Amino acid sequence: MTSLLSNYSSKIRPIKNQGGSxxxxxxxxxxxxxxxxxxxxxxxxxxxxxxxxxxxxxxxxxxxxxxxxxxxxxxxxxxxxxxxxxxxxxxxxxxxxxxxxxxxxxxxxxxxxxxxxxxxxxxxxxxxxxxxxxxxxxxxxxxxxxxxxxxxxxxDKIDAGEKMGYSVTIFLTFAVFLTIVSAELPMNSDSTSILNVYLIIELAISIMGIIISSVQLRLNHRKPGKKIGEVFCKLVRAGRILRCEKSNVKGCFLKPCRGADNTKIDVIDCKSKMENYPQDDSVEEEEDEIEWSDVSSAIDFFSFWILLSVQIIVTVVIFSYAKSN
CATH class of the missing domain: 2.70.170.10 (Neurotransmitter-gated ion-channel ligand-binding domain)
Known part of the structure; x- marks a missing residue:
């Protein structure tokens, strides 16, 4: 350390070309x-x-x-x-x-x-x-x-740790809200308020979010050399297909998709694409490579849509029932 700092100045930018950035x-x-x-x-x-x-x-x-x-x-x-x-x-x-x-x-x-x-x-x-x-x-x-x-x-991007912290915050918010609402509702031992039922379901959904974030965090930080199970591989491939990403069919989409700007993405001509690929298994293995971060991303993708669907269904059913009665 002493030899490195012998001719070193902490007042000069540490680049040899002082005219550069x-x-x-x-x-x-x-x-x-x-x-x-x-x-x-x-x-x-x-x-x-x-x-x-x-x-x-x-x-x-x-x-x-x-x-x-x-x-x-x-x-x-x-x-x-x-x-x-x-x-x-x-x-x-x-x-x-x-x-x-x-x-x-x-x-x-x-x-x-x-x-x-x-x-x-x-x-x-x-x-x-x-x-x-x-x-x-x-x-x-x-x-x-x-x-x-x-x-x-x-x-550096947002990791599952930040997601888990956000999930815990949402859970605590619903817990506090449930406590406030319960204190304001009239006391009755024969029936339960629909609003209370709705908040309890929201708490359950929040708990599911915390559990899923915990699983994501654990999988995302697994060692790269650890074997990935076939179930996780199928989950990743299914997520790539649904998100219009390339699967392991050597550069071909399984069906036409539409991009974010609503422009049509045509099916790739598999025959012409195959002519440009070397006749060995190296390409297939490279395109089929799946890491633990991909598994975590696939779980996040499916969990989002499943929980969102449950959230919409529960909200519509409960408030429709409350309105009809």
Whole structure:
């Protein structure tokens, strides 16, 4: 570490061509939405950033050293002066001297600054309670232009863990709502309110959502080398067919589908496509490759439509019964 930092300056961008732009990817992971104030027009959230870039001056031979990564204190190496542009608290750089940054032997740098975001948010309650609000957390480098430091959105997506947290929130919402409604209903030991029955069914649907999210989370994080059962493979193939994706028939759709813009997708000429494929089994095996993330996605696809159908049927039946009586 000492030899790497001997001629290193934390005030200079870590690229050999100082006329070029340093490419950085950034992801925002929300841990909690603490508060949304309509009167103060602000949103308070807790979370952290995942900032990745390549430091061309911190590269070493992992074969000779036996070290593939090291941790550096934030103050010892160059980091971008990341700030929250639409923040409402003190304007300061994220991170701190107690932060340690992961640096790998190829120069890849990973920085995870954690903070509480208090950001401005224009809230329009004209259509409440059927309104949709969009709040932004604007992150930028204050001292560098995009020609010097260019931020791009990273590739990390929402995982099943966030879905499970959302499912638990919905469950607790219905539980609290059921408690409030039960307290306001007249006491009667001979009959049960239809509204109570409806809320109990909603609780059951929420519990099913939590169970499904738990299964998704477990399957999504299974080791890639673990064998996938035939049932899961059939589920993935069925989901691909229903979503108009290619199955393992070497580039041919099983039937015509329509895209998002309502344009017809014609059936691919299988005969002409087959002529372009090599006569071996390598292509078929490649196209038939299924990972555990595909299994999790297929379960999510089918669960969404099944629970949505149950939700619609239950709502229509119960409220139709209540209206008829």
């Amino acid at each position: 340093l490419q950085m990817s950034i992801d925002l992971f929300l841990a909690n939405i603490n508060d949304i104030s309509t009167t103060e027009q602000k949103m308070t959230t807790t979370g952290y950033l995942k900032v990745k870039w390549t430091d061309e001056l911190l590269v070493w031979n992992s074969t000779t050293t036996g070290m593939y990564w090291m941790q550096f204190n934030q103050k010892d190496i160059w980091i971008p002066d990341v700030v929250v542009k639409n923040g409402l608290t003190a304007f300061k750089m994220m991170g701190g001297d107690f932060y340690y940054i992961y640096v790998y032997n190829d120069g890849a740098v990973y920085w995870y600054p954690y903070t509480v975001f208090e950001t401005s948010c224009d809230l329009d309650v004209t259509h409440f309670p059927f309104d949709t609000q969009t709040c932004s957390v604007i992150i930028k480098s204050w001292s560098y232009s995009r020609w010097e430091v260019n931020f791009t959105i990273g590739s």
